[in-house]
Amino acid sequence: MAKPLQVEVYNPNGKYRVVSTKPMPGTRWINLLIEQDCRLEICTQKKTILSVEDIISLIGDKCDGVIGQLTEDWGEKLFSALSRAGGKAFSNMAVGYNNVDVNAANKYGVAVGNTPGVLTETTAELAASLSLSAARRIVEADEFMRAGLYDGWLPHLFVGNLLKGQTVGVIGAGRIGSAYARMMVEGFKMNLIYYDLYQSTRLEKFVTAYGQFLKANGEQPVTWKRASTMDEVLREADVISLHPVLDKTTYHLVNKERLAMMKKEAILINCSRGPVIDEVALVEHLKANPMFRVGLDVFEDEPYMKPGLGEMKNAIVVPHIASASKWTREGMATLAALNVLGKIKGYPIWSDPNRVEPFLNENAPPPAACPSIVNSKALGLPVSKL
Numbered sequence: 001m002a003k004p005l006q007v008e009v010y011n012p013n014g015k016y017r018v019v020s021t022k023p024m025p026g027t028r029w030i031n032l033l034i035e036q037d038c039r040l041e042i043c044t045q046k047k048t049i050l051s052v053e054d055i056i057s058l059i060g061d062k063c064d065g066v067i068g069q070l071t072e073d074w075g076e077k078l079f080s081a082l083s084r085a086g087g088k089a090f091s092n093m094a095v096g097y098n099n100v101d102v103n104a105a106n107k108y109g110v111a112v113g114n115t116p117g118v119l120t121e122t123t124a125e126l127a128a129s130l131s132l133s134a135a136r137r138i139v140e141a142d143e144f145m146r147a148g149l150y151d152g153w154l155p156h157l158f159v160g161n162l163l164k165g166q167t168v169g170v171i172g173a174g175r176i177g178s179a180y181a182r183m184m185v186e187g188f189k190m191n192l193i194y195y196d197l198y199q200s201t202r203l204e205k206f207v208t209a210y211g212q213f214l215k216a217n218g219e220q221p222v223t224w225k226r227a228s229t230m231d232e233v234l235r236e237a238d239v240i241s242l243h244p245v246l247d248k249t250t251y252h253l254v255n256k257e258r259l260a261m262m263k264k265e266a267i268l269i270n271c272s273r274g275p276v277i278d279e280v281a282l283v284e285h286l287k288a289n290p291m292f293r294v295g296l297d298v299f300e301d302e303p304y305m306k307p308g309l310g311e312m313k314n315a316i317v318v319p320h321i322a323s324a325s326k327w328t329r330e331g332m333a334t335l336a337a338l339n340v341l342g343k344i345k346g347y348p349i350w351s352d353p354n355r356v357e358p359f360l361n362e363n364a365p366p367p368a369a370c371p372s373i374v375n376s377k378a379l380g381l382p383v384s385k386l
């Protein structure tokens with residue numbers, strides 16, 4: 001028989017058994033669970049990605065809820081195991097849930113939580129950091145300096161792109177895409193072109209008002225445009241950032257043909273999910289177009305990169321850290337724990353998953369509600385009146 005995975009147990013005599021497949025930042029989420037009579041078991045096994053079998057062993061014979069991670073495959077096998085153990089609650093510690101088969105969860109009556117609202121600014125800030133780093137070739141210049149190659153100022157040394165007055169393109173102007181657009185428009189006075197299935201009226205209003213403000217101060221006003229196709233954004237923008245959800249419609253959204261539409265010196269940023277870009281086609285494009293640059297937080301076959309990507313000087317690659325600020329990661333842990341706790345306690349669903357501040361206030365008890373359950377309608381769960 002396989003050796004049981006290592007776990008750390010809190011409040012061993014708690015009435016409800018909750019499992020977290022990973023240790024998560026902060027302690028508030030732990031305290032919130034144990035104060036509400038949960039026995040909490042945190043898997044501390046030194047293994048980055050747990051297999052389905054590992055998680056089935058953690059669930060065991062009796063389990064009321066699980067907090068899991070986006071690297072885990074939450075489908076039929078896990079939801080049936082959780083249901084057999086009496087569990088009705090699962091939460092991803094992530095806003096995206098493309099690792100979760102929600103239909104399978106519905107079949108077993110398991111609520112699926114996610115953690116929106118708390119990642120928005122942090123993720124947008126990383127996309128902005130990658131945009132700047134790519135535009136000004138920060139990583140290449142840093143490597144050059146550390147290698148002792150700098151022997152004096154030169155007019156051509158690491159010349160990059162000025163962002164002011166250029167056009168930023170956003171594909172998927174939801175929460176994160178809109179926050180990123182605002183940063184680039186307001187911070188660097190870039191014009192905006194965006195493509196989304198829905199109109200982002202708030203974003204349009206913001207850019208209009210900011211443009212008027214600049215004009216009133218004698219500066220060139222910024223402009224915005226909602227593109228009718230994604231290709232329009234690719235052709236016109238100087239910096240393009242991808243922020244859609246990953247689903248059937250966005251898989252390989254950026255492929256060989258679409259890369260060819262982009263400007264030769266364009267910058268492409270991806271902080272959404274790896275498979276939104278055809279990474280093999282991207283490597284070929286980077287090789288053929290040395291002035292084209294990318295900033296990638298996510299990869300098609302995470303944790304791996306497609307062959308050749310790691311050697312490309314015109315690619316900046318970071319290991320899926322877009323949500324990695326202390327505030328955000330602790331907030332994600334709190335929201336995930338409260339999703340599971342709320343379902344166990346029979347609480348209703350919070351009416352607006354984007355307005356999660358009341359759950360994050362450390363000086364007050366959280367509302368008696370589940371912050372965000374993505375299949376609440378399918379399961380017919382009641383909505384909070386708070």
Ligand SMILES: NC(=O)c1ccc[n+]([C@@H]2O[C@H](COP(=O)([O-])OP(=O)(O)OC[C@H]3O[C@@H](n4cnc5c(N)ncnc54)[C@H](O)[C@@H]3O)[C@@H](O)[C@H]2O)c1
Nearest residue numbers: 096123172173174175176196197244245249271272322323
């Ligand atoms: N790298 C990270 O660590 C990290 C962190 C947070 C979120 N994410 C990813 O970012 C995604 C977006 O998060 P969000 O909170 O902004 O979600 P959101 O739902 O607010 O925004 C997604 C937007 O994409 C749009 N969209 C969907 N299909 C599209 C298509 N085919 N073409 C254009 N637009 C399309 C939607 O209309 C929506 O406006 C998440 O689903 C997640 O996968 C990654």
